[in-house]
Amino acid sequence: MLSRFAKRSFSSTAAANYKVSVLGAAGGIGQPLSLLLKLNHRVTSLSLYDIRGAKGVAADISHVPTNSKVEGFTPEDEEGLKKTLTGTDVVLIPAGVPRKPGMTRDDLFNINASIVRDLASSVADYAPNAAVLVISNPVNSTVPIVREVFKQKGVYNKNKLFGVTTLDVLRASRFLSEVVGTDPTTERVNVVGGHSGLTIVPLLSGTKHKNIPQEARDALIHRIQFGGDEVVQAKNGTGSATLSMAQAGARFAGAVFKGLDGEKDVIEPSFVESPLYASEGIDFFASQVTLGPNGVEKIHGLGELAGYEEELVNVAKETLKKNIIKGQEFITKAK
Ligand code: NAD
Ligand code: LMR
Numbered sequence: 001m002l003s004r005f006a007k008r009s010f011s012s013t014a015a016a017n018y019k020v021s022v023l024g025a026a027g028g029i030g031q032p033l034s035l036l037l038k039l040n041h042r043v044t045s046l047s048l049y050d051i052r053g054a055k056g057v058a059a060d061i062s063h064v065p066t067n068s069k070v071e072g073f074t075p076e077d078e079e080g081l082k083k084t085l086t087g088t089d090v091v092l093i094p095a096g097v098p099r100k101p102g103m104t105r106d107d108l109f110n111i112n113a114s115i116v117r118d119l120a121s122s123v124a125d126y127a128p129n130a131a132v133l134v135i136s137n138p139v140n141s142t143v144p145i146v147r148e149v150f151k152q153k154g155v156y157n158k159n160k161l162f163g164v165t166t167l168d169v170l171r172a173s174r175f176l177s178e179v180v181g182t183d184p185t186t187e188r189v190n191v192v193g194g195h196s197g198l199t200i201v202p203l204l205s206g207t208k209h210k211n212i213p214q215e216a217r218d219a220l221i222h223r224i225q226f227g228g229d230e231v232v233q234a235k236n237g238t239g240s241a242t243l244s245m246a247q248a249g250a251r252f253a254g255a256v257f258k259g260l261d262g263e264k265d266v267i268e269p270s271f272v273e274s275p276l277y278a279s280e281g282i283d284f285f286a287s288q289v290t291l292g293p294n295g296v297e298k299i300h301g302l303g304e305l306a307g308y309e310e311e312l313v314n315v316a317k318e319t320l321k322k323n324i325i326k327g328q329e330f331i332t333k334a335k
Contacts, residue, residue: 259291
């Protein structure tokens with residue numbers, strides 16, 4: 001059998017062959033995310049898992065004429081998770097319940113923490129070297145949960161665990177462009193911290209728009225921090241962002257594939273185990289990350305911050321620390 005390297009070097013394009021698994025693939029995010037992954041030519045095998053409905057989604061998506069095999073598994077399949085995960089290079093996890101109006105992401109902890117814990121345990125068993133992209137909320141706590149499960153199983157690699165915060169980055173580009181009247185596709189905003197309310201810190205001072213009047217700037221920051229609530233309210237009890245999240249997840253996964261492929265300067269913000277505030281007991285923090293063949297290649301500092309941004313980061317750190325410890329202790333203090 002040809003090694004991946006050999007297959008790559010014989011190919012006329014630079015694209016490699018990646019097996020990708022989506023856990024929670026029949027949900028509001030899972031379905032469009034799986035479709036977008038089917039359209040990515042770097043994906044040659046797509047394995048869809050859900051407690052219900054994954055086979056239908058897989059059959060449907062499998063008719064899209066791109067060069068990948070699609071399979072669907074549910075708990076009814078003997079060793080369904082093993083079949084889903086074996087040989088996987090990148091796992092995306094959007095399994096879990098979404099918010100309803102009036103809820104915070106932390107309110108999802110009681111249900112989603114155990115869903116993520118159990119799925120992480122299977123990933124550790126069957127795909128211990130895969131890059132793991134966690135979408136399930138509360139991301140600030142579910143990512144530490146995955147770390148602890150992996151540690152207990154002796155397979156933790158800090159360079160391969162990511163909380164997906166890309167939706168905050170998409171929103172920041174879009175909302176900023178609405179304020180300053182530009183093309184959103186040309187706007188890049190670094191969003192740091194975590195993924196919930198005040199832990200989301202867009203660094204507008206790093207964009208070319210440094211003179212937005214304070215009132216408009218504060219309103220813009222608030223909209224980016226609470227953009228998820230706009231969707232939750234508009235969906236009125238039927239869920240939270242799914243389509244924009246699918247686009248965000250596909251974009252981040254695409255960047256991970258490029259990094260694995262050895263492309264240079266692939267940089268995206270992500271919530272990763274980070275040295276930036278580790279001395280303050282904050283083990284995870286979202287910032288720009290350079291992605292490479294082994295996952296995280298470099299974690300970037302925040303750069304020079306405006307005074308108001310330093311304040312926002314300080315506020316974010318307070319909640320983040322609690323969220324991270326809550327996730328960690330869910331595993332380490334489990335009876
Ligand atoms: P959804 O209810 O539409 O879909 C969730 C899917 O997960 C369902 O199909 C369900 O059957 C499946 N599931 C539940 N338990 C499972 C298990 N043990 N194994 C496999 N599959 C399982 O919800 P959604 O709108 O797709 O949202 C999913 C999660 O993503 C929520 O927690 C939501 O808060 C989060 N989310 C995160 C972001 C982000 O930026 N990171 C953005 C939007 C939503
Ligand atoms: C989002 O930012 O849209 C997601 O985290 C879902 C939510 O609960 O808002």
